[in-house]
Amino acid sequence: MPTHVRAPARVPLTRERILTCALGLIDERGLDELTMRALGSELGVEAMSIYKHVPGKDGILDGVVELLLEELETTRSTATEWRAHLAEAARRLHALSQAHPNAFPLLRRRSVSAYVAGRSMAEQAMGRMVAGGFARGDAICAMRTVVRFVLGFALSAPAPGAPAGAPEVAGSDYPLVEALLETVADPACEDGLFEYGLDALIRGLRPGNTAAPPP
Amino acid sequence: MPTHVRAPARVPLTRERILTCALGLIDERGLDELTMRALGSELGVEAMSIYKHVPGKDGILDGVVELLLEELETTRSTATEWRAHLAEAARRLHALSQAHPNAFPLLRRRSVSAYVAGRSMAEQAMGRMVAGGFARGDAICAMRTVVRFVLGFALSAPAPGAPAGAPEVAGSDYPLVEALLETVADPACEDGLFEYGLDALIRGLRPGNTAAPPP
DNA sequence: ACCTGAACACCGTTCAAGT
């Protein structure tokens, strides 16, 4: 039995440990700070060891997206009304974006994964719409619109470490724009704005407005 | 008069030439391909020369955003109805996102610039809303919501070079989700989806729904 | 005054070598 102090019980490197660590690193330090070398040092290992368990950095990012989406609450909702259903699905996705603001942009070009992860929620919501008089293509458009709204709302959010001060708009010939810019600088307005937009969007949806298919 | 062939008339490097070239490079090859070295070779110059005219790569990206927003059509609209106004402003911004899909993501964390560039359009649209019965804070929320919708719609668009095939959703227990995924794979649906979402959103907006200020 | 060459501190990734 050796007496020298060694790494206690040497936890083996696995895909899961790598992904969990990567998500944690992104959450705490930001996407740019996720570096093979930084990830390795966080795992107590040289960067090159990671490649034995994962196809490369892109593979890690894909895995992080999987991990993220596993957190999507997919509990069945009891609401039978399609608007309430849709709003609830939207709020769950939005909550995920708030829980992981640094990692959420990874969904930008992987939105298909979001539908797969939330398939039971999405299927149920569209089912309610169809029951509420929507044609199939109609319900699909409405669903996609809401999802894009939520994704886009998060992706177009002002930066966490953004310049806080509102810029002066020349001469104040634009009083409303000036007042608007002051609210933009205030991150506390975000949640209210999301609810405002979601309510408006859902209120505006209704059966019979299928987007025209391409010519 | 020297007889050897030389760079014809040696165009001097300027901030403007650099920015124009950078936007062109992004449009043609994508954001990732914008490299100081690639930009230099495009300009017929070593990468390091660029630093004499521009504060660095971030400065170039800021400049490209300026350039982009100069293309925003801000012609006065003749419509007096606030909904028509708002829709027109939204369509102009959307058109910009379609004209420069590779560069548009630069607006992600610079949305303030968009309001500054489109200030006359935004001021006019909010003015019409106030005339239509909106309170000031009300009109601001509505304006911000529409802008976020347009920005977000572009930012959450599927990748230009994305995997075209829709993934199989296990067992087809989710027929509506499956049908939805097929439309997601088709980029031709994008324009229709934008109009569908914009119409719904604007239809849902109305005076008297100010988002609650933070507690 | 404007441009260049060589260099620095970083990336992701490969590969032969260690244990």
Place this chain on the structure above:
DNA sequence: ACCTGAACACCGTTCAAGT
């Protein structure tokens, strides 16, 4: 079998040196 060290081809950027 799993991890490491040194190396490669790239980044953005600095700075002394050329013209």
